[in-house]
Amino acid sequence: MNNVETTKDWWKEEVIYQVYPKSFNDSNDDGIGDLQGIREKLPYLKDLGITTLWICPIFTSPMVDNGYDIADFEGIDPQFGTMADFDELLADANQLGIKILLDLVINHTSDEHQWFQEALKDKHSKYRDYYIFKEGKERPNNWRSIFGGSVWEKVPGEDCYYLHVFDKRQPDLNWENPELRQEIYAMINRWLDKGIAGFRIDSITFIKKDQDYASLPADGVDGLVSCKHKTRNRPGIEIFLNELKRETFEKYNCVTVGEAPGVPYDEFSQFIGEDGYFSMIFDFHYADIDVESGSDWFKRTNWTTKEFKELLINSQEALQAAGWGANFIENHDQPRALSKLVKEGFQTAEAAAGIGVMYFFLRGTPFIYQGQELGMVNAQREQISQFDDISSIDNYHRSIQEGFSPEEAMNFVNLRSRDNSRTPMPWNNQQFGGFSKVAPWLEMTEEYPRVHASENSVLDMYKQMIALRQHSAISPILKTGSIRFLTDLPDNVLGYARELENDTVYVLTNLSPEEEAVTLADEIGEIYLNTHAINEPAGKEFTLLPYQSVLFN
Incomplete structure (x- = not known):
């Protein structure tokens, strides 16, 4: 592994940066980001202060779901480069003290994977049992896939269907098959032997399906029901997950x-x-506060700051009681946090820094998604044809099917689309933001970006946040200290203490567009970070500006 680690829990010390490779940096001007593009920007990441880089899927794929449909687990997709390019990236990152995490997608493959092609070719092939096929003239049940429509797709020329929890071109693997599982484990171990530091593991709670394959009462006008009730975190999954750990991760000091x-x-x-x-998991309870269900975007919520605060505290307390958390406010499946968590009219650089400080110093390993450190906002698109994300297209049509107007459907998609965070990274204010010299694969948030990396106060604040956590007198408290949430605060103010032995530091964040008066038990001592320089809190009683955060003792 990069920078051989001797401690078991080394990953608790890390700051992890997530790259969406298609949109990070285009080195060969074809409009698509690539591995050499990431390699070019390693000095930027080193200067930012991050220690680990998580790269979304770079494997051979027809890109139906932007790489989460893998046709070869050990091949690099040509649009990203070659395995030699990956090896150079790994070596350069190692030189800079940056570890590499890859995405592990083992619930399903692409329908172009050789296993699935063999399964289709010959129903008596061993590969037919690598997937979930059911004989019959009718679909086996009324389950709806995550991306809409039935989970069952007919096999051409046969009275038979195969299961896909996600898109029809992402057939699910049959984890009940021990031979398949051993193939997966061997592949994982070859990647770990190559020297990567570990994996982010995609959709892993879907690998166990209820074996009765029974229908349930419909929950939509399409007559279908979400497959989650029968395919997500089902009894017996613990057998697979323990075996997965034993056969792979446990043999390495990986994350x-x-x-x-x-x-x-x-x-x-x-x-x-x-x-x-x-090592850790993402918890989505507070991240999905804006929708009743992560896959039904037309079921919007009128959430309040108090509700968000309660969800975040509940999440943190559950994570702390069990183990270690992976703290985030953005990723490749979420809209931009500044657009989601901050009211219109207040979506400023200071507010972006404010919500950044709010989550970054929670107990756990902080994750930063590309562009988050710049204070990027959602894109506004006019037509569904401007979207690439299959989930966005599905939600647009499902919204209309559920009785909403095309304008309402477009609004739901603009608010929640995964394309919001997948727009190309703006490195400067030139055309296409310095991402590429040609029009990129997905339209920029702005073609001539006002928010970009060449001059950015949010970026400066993130550098300070990372330096404080990693290399300051209060680093031990921020890395390993316990967390205690403050109770005597206004509903709109989130406050917590990080404590280690006799040392304490505090974080306060005003999560609302209103000024909030705060009264503390003790006077503020030293202020380490203040996102709104025009307002310096002091004493026991002070006012926080909208979306202001302070870190102090």
Whole structure:
């Protein structure tokens, strides 16, 4: 592994930066980001202060779901480069003290994967049992896929269907097959032998399906029901996850970050406890506050700051009780946090820094998604044809099917689209933001970006945040200290203390567009960070400006 680690829990010390390779930096001017483009920007990442780089899928793929449909687990997709390019990136990152995480997608493959092609060719092939096929003239049940429509797709020329929890071109693997599982484990180990530091593990709570394959009452006008009730975090998944850990991760001093939606808080210890399946997991309870369901964007919520605060505190307390958290406010599946968490009219650089400080110093490993450190906002698109994301296109048509107007449907998609965070990274204010010299694969948020990396106060604040956590007198408290949430505060103010032995530092954030008066038990001592320089809190009683954060003792 890069920079050989001797401690078991080395990943608690890291600051992890997520790159969406298609949109990070285009080195060969074809409009698509690539591995050499990431390599060119390693000095930027080093200067930012991050220690680990998580790269979204770079594997051979037809890109139906932007690389989360893998046709070859050990091939590099030509649009990103070659394995030689990856090896150079890994070596250069190692030289700079930056570790590399890759995405591990093992719930499904692309329908172009050789296993699936063999399964289609010959129903008696062993590969037919690598996937989930059911004989019959009718679909086996009424489950709806995450991306809309039935989870069952007919096999051409046969009275038979195969299961896909996601898109029809992402057939699910049959984890009930031990031979398949061993193939997956061998592949994982070859990547770890290559020297990567670990994996972020995609959709891992979907690998176990209820074996009765029974229908459930419909929950939409399409007559279907979300497949989550029968395919996500189901009884028996623990057998697969323990075996996965035993056969792969446990043999290496690697880090594993599970994308684990659908796991109730009372089961967190199984996932991230002392003998948990993973090093840490993402919790989406507070991230998905704007919608009732992560896959039904037309079911919007009128959430309040108080509700967000309560969800965040509940999430943190559950993570702390069980193990270690992966703290985030943005990723490749989420809209931009500044657009989601901050009211219109207040979406400024200071507010971007304010919500950044709010989450960054929670107990756990902080994750930064590309462009978040610049204070990027959502894109506004006029037509559904401008979207690439299959989930956005599905939600647009489902919204109309559910009775909303095309204008309402467009609004839902603009608010929630995964394309919001997948727009190309703006490095400067030139055309296409310095991402490429040609029109990129997905329209920029702005073609001549006002928000970019060449001059940016939010970026400066993130550098300070990282330096404080990693290399300051209060680093031990911020890395390993316990967390205690403050209770005697206004509903709109989130406050917490990080404590280690006899040392304490505090974070206060005003999460609202109103000024908020705060009264503390003790006077503010030293202020380490203040996102709104025009207002310096002092004493026991002071006022926080909208979306202001302060870190102090």
